Amino acid sequence: MDLLVEKLDGSRYYLSQYKVLITEFEESAPSVTRNSKQLDQRNGSIDFGGWHTDKTINVTGYYRADDMDEEEMLREKLYALLSDPNGYYITQLKTLPHTPVERPGETSGGYYDKLSNYPSHKRFLVYTEAPEMELVGNVNGTLLYKLTTEFKTMKLPYGExxxxxxxxxxxxxxxxxxxxxxxxxxxxxxxxxxxxxxxxxxxxxxxxxxxxxxxxxxxxxxxxxxxxxxxxxxxxxxxxxxxxxxxxxxxxxxxxxxxxxxxxxxxxxxxx
CATH class of the missing domain: 2.60.120.860 (Jelly Rolls)
Known part of the structure; x- marks a missing residue:
């Protein structure tokens, strides 16, 4: 999977440009807030209705760096992209595999090159407080990091x-x-x-x-x-x-x- 980030000025960025492979994109239902008031000497409360406040989208991904200097550069670029106080639109790019179901070990190599992404039918106007990067380990001589971030909707608590x-x-x-x-x-x-x-x-x-x-x-x-x-x-x-x-x-x-x-x-x- 991938994630498209569209800034309010119209510029577009893909997290894959920063070597990030998205593995999880989970959105919550819109959260509900109610307005009610309890009166003395009256059982229960008076309900004045409810409304949706916001929606949360949790995104997880991984990226690799050849050394600590490259990882620091990627981290700085991701911080600059995602920590925008003005907000931006995000769109999930879902993965459509073009390979048939196979038994483990039946073929080898080039699997990710055979994948293609297509956009979701909706996008979200969001912000995030603090994206987190966590070192997972060293894989074949490269550093592997896990990216996790929680997005919250701005304005409307819906996909648009x-x-x-x-x-x-x-x-x-x-x-x-x-x-x-x-x-x-x-x-x-x-x-x-x-x-x-x-x-x-x-x-x-x-x-x-x-x-x-x-x-x-x-x-x-x-x-x-x-x-x-x-x-x-x-x-x-x-x-x-x-x-x-x-x-x-x-x-x-x-x-x-x-x-x-x-x-x-x-x-x-x-x-x-």
């Missing part, structure tokens, strides 16, 4: 697909496993009308956003959950201030009383 701007018509093609809340994730609905009406009604499943402004052909509406504009001008006072949540395993059906083209800006699938 890269954001994309997509055109939609009757349904939003959401494939995530957890709800994608417009206020948390930040996607924007763009509606460009081709007809006219005295007011606007826009729905995704059971959530309806309304505007009392008149609509003309060619108007461009932008709905982000907290900002609502028509042709670049705010119409917050003219709306019911609704926001949308894309639900897993539901049609996320779109309905609008005015014909037009619809785009989702910053669309992502989110995975628990």
């Amino acid at each position: 697909t890269p954001p994309a701007d997509i055109d939609v018509s009757s349904n939003v093609p959401y494939r995530g496993t957890v709800p994608c809340n417009q206020l948390e994730q930040g996607f924007t609905v763009q509606l460009t009308t081709t007809g006219s009406a005295s007011s606007l009604s826009f729905k995704i499943d059971d959530t309806e956003l309304t505007s009392s402004n008149a609509v003309a052909a060619g108007d461009v509406f932008m709905f982000s959950g907290f900002s609502y504009t028509q042709n670049g001008l705010s119409i917050v006072s003219k709306t019911n201030k609704a926001y949308f949540t894309l639900q897993p395993d539901k049609p996320n059906r779109i309905a609008c009383n005015v014909p037009g083209t619809i785009r989702i800006l910053g669309f992502q699938n989110l995975y628990a």
